[in-house]
Amino acid sequence: MAEAIQPHRRSPNGTHLPTLAIRCPPDLKTALKRRARDLGTTPSVIVRAALANHLGAEPISPSSHRS
Numbered sequence: 615m616a617e618a619i620q621p622h623r624r625s626p627n628g629t630h631l632p633t634l635a636i637r638c639p640p641d642l643k644t645a646l647k648r649r650a651r652d653l654g655t656t657p658s659v660i661v662r663a664a665l666a667n668h669l670g671a672e673p674i675s676p677s678s679h680r681s
Contacts, residue, residue: 636661 638646650657666672 646657646660650660653660
């Protein structure tokens with residue numbers, strides 16, 4: 615990954631993001647959960663960073679939003 619994924623932090627103002635549900639194979643979900651655990655973050659933070667990277671968008675700071 616090009617950018618380091620930051621640990622998940624709760625927003626002091628309790629900002630919530632809309633929910634996006636996806637379907638994926640069980641092995642991909644397991645790998646995502648394992649990577650999140652290893653990095654000390656949440657699957658949501660990893661998915662947001664990967665999606666932003668894939669789309670060429672500016673990543674959302676995990677410290678400013680809850681998952």
